[in-house]
Amino acid sequence: MARIKFAGRTISLPASSFARVSLGVALIVGGVLGFLPVLGFWMLPLGILVLSIDVPHIRRYRRRFVVWWGRSQFNRWKGPSSPTMSGPNRSSD
Secondary structure, three states, rough: OOOEEEEEEEEEEEOOOHHHHHHHHHHHHHHHHHOOOOOOOHHHHHHHHOOOOOHHHHHHHHHHHHHHHHHHHHHHHHHOOOOOOOOOOOOOO
């Protein structure tokens, strides 16, 4: 059974490749029709995420995005870095 890990949650998908591709395409079509009351634009990225399991070209872009997102999150928490220490925390005195 295929699984997607997204936002700290694991989502189970159908075991059949045909069913996953059909689900992904249906979500993308529903996302394009997101202006309708029941459907929403949230379906578009979810459909692309489901398709990324079976389509290597989309999987490549998803992996690049995950790496980029991880790096940006790390740099955001790491804070600004400077090659030289200055100020009250300087320990070379």
